[in-house]
Amino acid sequence: MQSNAALEYDYSVAKLFTYATILFGILGMSVGVLIAAQLAFPELNYLFGEYGTFSRLRPVHTNTVIFGFMISGIWATYYYLSQRVLKVSMAESKFLMFIGKLHFWLYFVGALAAVVSLLLGISASKEYAEFEWPIDIVIVLVWVLWGISMFGLIGIRREKSLYISMWYFIATFLGVAMLYLFNNMEVPTYFVSGGIGSIMNSVSMYSGTNDALVQWWYGHNAVAFVFTVPIIAMNYYFLPKESGQAIYSYKLSLLSFWGLMFVYLWAGSHHLIYSTVPDWMQTMGSIFSVILILPSWGSAINMLLTMKGEWNQLTENPIIKLLVLGSTFYMLSTIEGPIQSIKSVNAIAHFTDWIPGHVHDGVLGWVGFMTFAGLLHMAPRMFKREIHSKKLIELQFWLQTTGIVLYFTAMWIAGITQGMMWRAVDEYGNLMYSFIDTVAALHPYWVIRTLAGVLYLSGVFIFAYNMIKTMTSSKELAQEPKNQSPMAA
Amino acid sequence: MINLVEVQGYARIIMTIVLVIILYGYILHLYRSEKKGERDYEKYGKIALDDDITSTPVEKNPNLHQKKEGEK
Amino acid sequence: MFHWLEKNPFFFAVGVFLVIAFAGVIEILPSFAEASRPVVGLKPYTVLELAGKNIYKNENCITCHSQLIRPFKSETDRYGQVSLSGEYAYDRPFLWGSRRIGPDLHRVGNYRSTDWHENHMMDPKSVVPQSIMPAYPYMFTKMADIDTAYAEALTVKKVFATPYDAPNGTKLGTLEESRAAALEEAKVIAADMKNKEVKDAVARGEIPQIVALIAYLNRLK
Structure with a gap:
């Protein structure tokens, strides 16, 4: 159709983000394993002087994984698949190409600065929003660049209808923008006081309980828009493409999109009880929220049903394995979440290890697996070489799956144990355990959790090795593979 | 001030119901228009499968100008 | 209407934004007006x-220590009186924490x-x-x-x-x-x-x- 016969998709930005994903993945998860080990073996706090304590490193872990590994994973896959579903190459617009590269470099420099600032002990102490105001400004700029890049590409698309993955990317863009901006409203003290003290310090626009409200509105929904929405976008592209099966029901995917949008910020509520509203209305509210949840669960079912009649691929293709098991973990953690928000369960679970446990079966299983699968699928197409080794993917898969199962079982038991110990009373109604008893009781689970982390991390290293080998020394491909990604045994 | 919480309660319940109606209205819309033969939603699934730069789009973008590059 | 949205990215984006933003407004604003008043006798920090x-x-002491005593007997026995919203009026940011690896402070x-x-x-x-x-x-x-x-x-x-x-x-x-x-x-x-x-x-x-x-x-x- 287009006169230019040599026109090809341009993956240069996608490649850059792929490298960043691998780098931040290794960095963030290594720190994760270290801080897990610090809980079991506190001596490890003193490896790097003041820069190595649990309190400094924990935000480094969360932020490197969320804003390093995950966000670059999202952008790597975005820059890859957006061109393909819109059927337009970035090479067709010099402007977009420039924006794309600027987007990457500004992001990369910002991310490094962010890590350094946390290590130096500069923190706003709002979880997942620890960065102080100068870094927040860089993040906003990076986000705007992504917006320009995305809507620019949509503007010159050949395919009129937006594929479902693009819907999810647009929602990610808008959702995170709104949440991040409102939660990070800060007043730099240096300027208001007329140049006194540290330039990095700022105070939150909101105080006390209000700040908590905004923070957890952000905290909960940022999980939605970073860890759920864009991952679904990936899955809706990579699973059909890798398996050669169209989405089981495209209609269901549209519905579950709106279902998710409505539910996540709306009915996924923890406050269904309004004292002054009549009882029957409250009941009705609850019933309708349940009805609202149904379509949003459609996503996971839709993904699994896409494999209908082709389940043999699950044994033959390790990438499909990652994708399908990822979807299964998604179902697991989306059922676990609502259970934890039931009042009586929350009374035990809150402040315990069950909460990080829940987060991790989502992120390790669903988010991690999807990202690895996506990058593995992209590699032969971006680098025009077959994947270095199928065996290594299999090994990675089994190591990490074992790791995840160990991780969440250890954390479930640890969480419930500690929650029960905190409230245990003797026959006279006195507390049975001192606080430190409940900490000492967790030691074995923390050891298991560290081990689980080591298993998962070694999977990441294998993945990185496999990717690097694929990029540099694997057999070259004459033409782009249609569906299943070619891989050497 | 107490009233605000009450307003919140009602607003929330009403909004939830409205969203349910919109969502299920959308379900009806999707399946009806496909049954009547007005639209075929499932064809969009092919956007992912057939995604070479040379393949024919499922629906062509009519706004697309024919000049090749250099535009903003 | 629905079909039109699917093909118009701009209005589609506006629609998505309205849905997610409106929820925030109703969830947060009413509680906002209430929660910020300090309890009687609370003085700003020196x-x-x-x-x-x-x-x-x-x-980041909040990674291990909470500052929120919940209304359960086991918590008030251990840490003291239940925390009140107005006690946090001068906390910017709030420091409630989310995980008690160490005790509440x-x-x-x-x-x-x-x-x-x-x-x-x-x-x-x-x-x-x-x-x-x-x-x-x-x-x-x-x-x-x-x-x-x-x-x-x-x-x-x-x-x-x-x-x-x-x-x-x-x-x-x-x-x-x-x-x-x-x-x-x-x-x-x-x-x-x-x-x-x-x-x-x-x-x-x-x-x-x-x-x-x-x-x-x-x-x-």
């Missing part, structure tokens, strides 16, 4: 306390003393043998940032009308005045401490981080 709070903030000032904190921060195991908390010896040698704390107090006074220099409130004054006031407070705390370096520093007119942090922890009641 500059020294604020400097300590900033250490607490910058070192919202009323730690009621049952821990200056010398307990001194020993504990230098070597937690010397006080609680099974403790897994890291030691923070560098807080005994690094100096607290009083100027930044003053800047912060001045900022909240100007921008959010926090009652500094108000009748019965906390006195702020000029930078020099508040430096002097912070030092006076620090001297009182240092008098209860054993560490020679800290005592010397305060005598010289400098305030180590540990002193500011203890001032903040003692204030948590």
Whole structure:
């Protein structure tokens, strides 16, 4: 159709983000394993002087994984698949190409600065929003660049209808923008006081309980828009493409999109009880929220049903394995979440290890697996070489799956144990355990959790090795593979 | 001030119901228009499968100008 | 209408945004108006306390310690009276935390003393043998940032009308005045401490981080 016969998709930005994903993945998860080990073996706090304590490193872990590994994973896959579903190459617009590269470099420099600032002990102490105001400004700029890049590409698309993955990317863009901006409203003290003290310090626009409200509105929904929405976008592209099966029901995917949008910020509520509203209305509210949840669960079912009649691929293709098991973990953690928000369960679970446990079966299983699968699928197409080794993917898969199962079982038991110990009373109604008893009781689970982390991390290293080998020394491909990604045994 | 919480309660319940109606209205819309033969939603699934730069789009973008590059 | 949205990215985006933004408005705004009033008798932090709070903030103490006592008997028995919303009115940011790897600290000032904190921060195991908390010896040698704390107090006074220099409130004054006031407070705390370096520093007119942090922890009641 287009006169230019040599026109090809341009993956240069996608490649850059792929490298960043691998780098931040290794960095963030290594720190994760270290801080897990610090809980079991506190001596490890003193490896790097003041820069190595649990309190400094924990935000480094969360932020490197969320804003390093995950966000670059999202952008790597975005820059890859957006061109393909819109059927337009970035090479067709010099402007977009420039924006794309600027987007990457500004992001990369910002991310490094962010890590350094946390290590130096500069923190706003709002979880997942620890960065102080100068870094927040860089993040906003990076986000705007992504917006320009995305809507620019949509503007010159050949395919009129937006594929479902693009819907999810647009929602990610808008959702995170709104949440991040409102939660990070800060007043730099240096300027208001007329140049006194540290330039990095700022105070939150909101105080006390209000700040908590905004923070957890952000905290909960940022999980939605970073860890759920864009991952679904990936899955809706990579699973059909890798398996050669169209989405089981495209209609269901549209519905579950709106279902998710409505539910996540709306009915996924923890406050269904309004004292002054009549009882029957409250009941009705609850019933309708349940009805609202149904379509949003459609996503996971839709993904699994896409494999209908082709389940043999699950044994033959390790990438499909990652994708399908990822979807299964998604179902697991989306059922676990609502259970934890039931009042009586929350009374035990809150402040315990069950909460990080829940987060991790989502992120390790669903988010991690999807990202690895996506990058593995992209590699032969971006680098025009077959994947270095199928065996290594299999090994990675089994190591990490074992790791995840160990991780969440250890954390479930640890969480419930500690929650029960905190409230245990003797026959006279006195507390049975001192606080430190409940900490000492967790030691074995923390050891298991560290081990689980080591298993998962070694999977990441294998993945990185496999990717690097694929990029540099694997057999070259004459033409782009249609569906299943070619891989050497 | 107490009233605000009450307003919140009602607003929330009403909004939830409205969203349910919109969502299920959308379900009806999707399946009806496909049954009547007005639209075929499932064809969009092919956007992912057939995604070479040379393949024919499922629906062509009519706004697309024919000049090749250099535009903003 | 639905089909039209699918093909018009701009209006589609507007639609998505309205759905997600509206939820936030209804969920957050009404509670907002209510929750921000301070409880009776609550005074803003002194500059020294604020400097300590900033250490607490910058070192991410919230990763292990909560400051929120929930309305259960097991919690009030262990930590003291239930936390009230108005007690946090001058906390920017809030420091509730989300995971109790260590105990809650919202009323730690009621049952821990200056010398307990001194020993504990230098070597937690010397006080609680099974403790897994890291030691923070560098807080005994690094100096607290009083100027930044003053800047912060001045900022909240100007921008959010926090009652500094108000009748019965906390006195702020000029930078020099508040430096002097912070030092006076620090001297009182240092008098209860054993560490020679800290005592010397305060005598010289400098305030180590540990002193500011203890001032903040003692204030948590």
